[in-house]
Amino acid sequence: MKDSPRRSDAQRNRERILEVALAELSRCPDVPLSAIARKAGVGQGTFYRNFPNREALVLEIYRHEMGHVADSAAQLLDTRPPAQALRAWMDRLSEFAMTKAGLADAIRQATGAPGGPAKPAHTPVTDAAALLLRANEEAGTIRPGVTADDFLLAIAGLWQLDPREDWRPRATRLLDLVMDGLRRGAPES
16 A cells, blocks of 8 residues: 555655754754754644654654664675675764764753653664674674674774764774674684
8 A cells, every 4th residue: 555645745754854853963952943844844833743842853863863773784684795794884883873973962961851761772773783793603704602782892982983073984993993803713714
């Protein structure tokens, strides 16, 4: 069954709001919601129907971006050998880390108030890492026994990079080091 035009328009509006909000909140965590609505080309009613408050918007951006990262793991495994899929996913994760870093103040504001909403768990990203690590272990391209938690701790340096600087060369270097470490002791090496 096809989506009705109204439902498609509503989904496009929601996606456009999220895209604009990601950019705007990354620049300034206090940007007025009315400015986001205006730049997204939607009215206040449409905006607030989708996101009743700043917290709902910020947390949805976080979930949305995390979902994209997680979903990309399976897509990469469908199109590349496991080691290449893992390394490409690590690059995607670094993009996510910089997006999250740009939103860090907005996320802290949204989740920091007593009785406010909790920050979403990293479960989708952890599950995606586990999927990629399992595929690589089965292919013999990484050392056996690496868990998703081990992996996320090993790459935690990503979250120390400043998204306002030229972070890509440092992220590439860091992730290459992690990949080299994962390969050490692999059956194929």
